[in-house]
Amino acid sequence: MSQEILLKISNIDVFHGTFQALWDISLEVRKDEMLALIGANTAGKSTLLDTISGLLHPTKGKMEFEGKDITHLEAYEIVELGITQIPEGRGIFPEMSVIDNIIIGSYGRRARQKKAENLKRVFQHFPILEKRKKQTAKTLSGGEQQMLVIARGLMADPKLMLLDEMSLGLAPIVINELFKAMKEIRETGITIMFVEQNVRRTLQEADRAYILETGRVTLSGTAAQLKEEEGVKKAYFGI
Amino acid sequence: MTGDIFTPLVMGVLLGGLYALIAMGLSMVFGVMRLINLAHGDLVILGSYLAYAVVTFLGLDPIVSLVICIPVMFGIGFAIQKYLMGRAFGISGEAPLIIAFGIALIIQNSNQILWTPLSRGLTTSYSLASFSLGQLQFPVSYLLDFIAAVIVMLALREFLVRTYLGKAITAASQNKRAALLMGINNNLVYGFAFAIAMVSAAIAGVFLGMTFPFTPTSGTQFLIIAFGVVIIGGLGSMFGTLVGGLILGICQTLAGTFLGPATQMLIVYVIVLVILAIRPQGLFGR
Numbered sequence: 430m431s432q433e434i435l436l437k438i439s440n441i442d443v444f445h446g447t448f449q450a451l452w453d454i455s456l457e458v459r460k461d462e463m464l465a466l467i468g469a470n471t472a473g474k475s476t477l478l479d480t481i482s483g484l485l486h487p488t489k490g491k492m493e494f495e496g497k498d499i500t501h502l503e504a505y506e507i508v509e510l511g512i513t514q515i516p517e518g519r520g521i522f523p524e525m526s527v528i529d530n531i532i533i534g535s536y537g538r539r540a541r542q543k544k545a546e547n548l549k550r551v552f553q554h555f556p557i558l559e560k561r562k563k564q565t566a567k568t569l570s571g572g573e574q575q576m577l578v579i580a581r582g583l584m585a586d587p588k589l590m591l592l593d594e595m596s597l598g599l600a601p602i603v604i605n606e607l608f609k610a611m612k613e614i615r616e617t618g619i620t621i622m623f624v625e626q627n628v629r630r631t632l633q634e635a636d637r638a639y640i641l642e643t644g645r646v647t648l649s650g651t652a653a654q655l656k657e658e659e660g661v662k663k664a665y666f667g668i
Numbered sequence: 669m670t671g672d673i674f675t676p677l678v679m680g681v682l683l684g685g686l687y688a689l690i691a692m693g694l695s696m697v698f699g700v701m702r703l704i705n706l707a708h709g710d711l712v713i714l715g716s717y718l719a720y721a722v723v724t725f726l727g728l729d730p731i732v733s734l735v736i737c738i739p740v741m742f743g744i745g746f747a748i749q750k751y752l753m754g755r756a757f758g759i760s761g762e763a764p765l766i767i768a769f770g771i772a773l774i775i776q777n778s779n780q781i782l783w784t785p786l787s788r789g790l791t792t793s794y795s796l797a798s799f800s801l802g803q804l805q806f807p808v809s810y811l812l813d814f815i816a817a818v819i820v821m822l823a824l825r826e827f828l829v830r831t832y833l834g835k836a837i838t839a840a841s842q843n844k845r846a847a848l849l850m851g852i853n854n855n856l857v858y859g860f861a862f863a864i865a866m867v868s869a870a871i872a873g874v875f876l877g878m879t880f881p882f883t884p885t886s887g888t889q890f891l892i893i894a895f896g897v898v899i900i901g902g903l904g905s906m907f908g909t910l911v912g913g914l915i916l917g918i919c920q921t922l923a924g925t926f927l928g929p930a931t932q933m934l935i936v937y938v939i940v941l942v943i944l945a946i947r948p949q950g951l952f953g954r
Contacts (some may be wrong), residue, residue: 470834482848482909484845503853505853508849508850508851509851513849513851515849516846520843520845520846520849521843521846522839522842522846522847523843524838524842525838525839533835534850536832536850536851537837537851540851541832562858578846581850585707585851614927
């Protein structure tokens with residue numbers, strides 16, 4: 430795997446109003462890797478993704494993407510640079526058709542030019558969506574809605590894809606399918622950073638992981654290293 | 669009267685078109701930004717006065733005056749959203765309402781100063797023309813209202829369904845956060861949504877001015893009618909707005925014919941109350 434750094438976050442603090450959600454977070458995402466963020470519900474994983482996406486802004490620290498300072502960019506500028514967040518499954522446009530949901534992913538100037546090519550790719554990953562393309566998005570099953578948000582994100586032609594709690598509330602068989610799709614997507618050259626609740630599964634799938642606790646990075650390393658870590662075993666596997 | 673129901677029905681349908689046209693911008697602004705634009709009636713009347721100025725000073729036909737009125741109202745709408753509403757959204761839920769009320773007052777009083785409280789109208793060579801349907805005669809201006817309403821509705825629908833900007837407006841109205849994550853600049857999209865609503869207000873203003881006389885305070889009366897239309901049809905639904913307009917128009921003319929002119933507005937309130945009681949989201953609302 431390449432050691433080239435795609436996204437570098439240095440010492441950021443992030444607040445929700447007066448509440449400090451992230452404390453001095455530093456992290457790097459390497460090109461072509463599958464990186465996981467692990468942590469309990471309020472650890473700040475989604476806050477971190479939202480900060481990278483430009484929905485929230487750090488009060489301290491710096492974020493660089495491909496060497497460019499993105500700390501103070503707005504969400505639509507971040508998407509244009511090639512970072513796309515896939516919100517968890519309820520993040521669809523419920524009253525729009527499946528195909529319109531997918532097409533809106535290519536809203537950015539850069540993505541629009543590759544619309545036809547990406548659409549073909551998306552339907553290869555998720556043939557079920559092509560069958561359902563005329564349906565209203567809210568009529569899809571939970572798993573299909575999750576596929577839809579991933580498909581929509583792919584239309585933005587990302588270099589880095591941020592996946593938020595993909596498997597939330599889905600059946601294991603659907604989750605397997607989604608992880609399979611993620612691997613295929615990664616093989617097309619898209620770097621993936623994902624947030625998951627299921628630690629055992631996460632450490633199987635990811636190359637590396639960061640562990641967040643109450644807004645701080647407490648541990649990081651390769652998935653293999655973390656599996657052996659005493660703290661992780663105790664906290665997450667109950668051993 | 670001889671039990672003639674045909675005349676009020678046709679008049680109601682045609683008048684309903686004008687009502688729908690007036691209500692379209694109100695419905696769109698609510699559908700996209702969840703803002704109840706209390707200034708909408710006055711913005712429509714502003715469109716009427718704008719056309720009146722162009723007709724008076726440049727001698728253009730009112731419909732041709734839209735070439736000037738549409739871009740001006742588009743600009744006004746975009747500016748209102750960008751410099752007033754957009755900022756007010758960040759303050760509180762009530763702030764945009766108060767701003768809208770303020771805009772309404774400013775427009776009303778500016779029109780009083782500029783045009784005096786006398787009633788005005790957009791008169792043309794065909795103002796008094798009529799067309800016949802069987803034995804009966806109907807004013808041409810009412811027919812034009814209806815045609816304009818259908819054209820504006822279809823154009824708006826096509827725009828929302830076919831273009832990237834239209835899809836982005838729809839997307840931002842359904843899931844703000846997801847729209848941001850897809851690279852949509854919501855503030856810009858809201859600006860365009862308000863501007864497009866004002867284009868519909870400009871068109872409504874012209875056709876209203878060709879159909880009825882207007883004064884600087886007419887806006888309130890048409891705001892109430894627009895509210896009636898969207899309550900019946902469902903806020904945010906374009907098709908519902910057209911149907912709501914037709915229902916309101918037909919009920920008004922039927923009531924006017926069979927129960928007397930005094931009941932025309934009363935019937936509007938009664939229908940609105942009934943709809944609110946049995947189907948508060950409107951006939952086509954979600």
